[in-house]
Amino acid sequence: MPLIEVIANDRLGRKVRVKCSPDDTVGDLKALIAAQIGTKPEKIQLKKWYTIFKDHITLADYEIHDGASLEMY
Template sequence: MIEVVCNDRLGNKVRVKVNSDDTIGDLKKVLSAQIGIKAEKIRLQKSYSIFKDHEIHDGDGLELYYN
């Protein structure tokens, strides 16, 4: 299990625990269940790169945006 920190810069910082072999889509589904927003409306990125099929590691901090 790895833990990823997602911050939406509006006051919500969510820690999500997923398996190390889970995809970004699985991470979005778990995140949407925790914050109550549909997974299709979530965009995860770090700096200027949008995470679609990237590898994530334990302790990564991602920016959370709502489309």
Template sequence: MIEVVCNDRLGKKIRVKCLPTDTIGDFKKLLGLQIGTDPNKIVLKKGYMIFKDHISLDDYEIHDGMNLELYYS
């Protein structure tokens, strides 16, 4: 179990517990439940790279305590 921090750039940081084998789509569903937003409207970025839904957190080398940028489409 890992914990990933999402920063929405408006001062809100959300901590999400998940498994490294979860896909980005699964992660967005967990995040959407916590913040009350439709997962299809969530965009996760790190720098200029946008994470795709079908790839796992482990494949993107997202580890425990890592920060991701949260945007809304």
């Protein structure tokens, strides 16, 4: 399965680009983001509009595709 690139933005204007698989869970994505920004994955919350993504659900189930932009809190 091809990799997708997800962009996470925080309130400070920081952008993190992460390559991952659609089969990865939101928890896996948080771990990849945490490795880049030096924060613990448990402290990261990913949202899109008013949907808060749960760690155990895959990116494909949330229909997160290549180039998707998420909010990081």
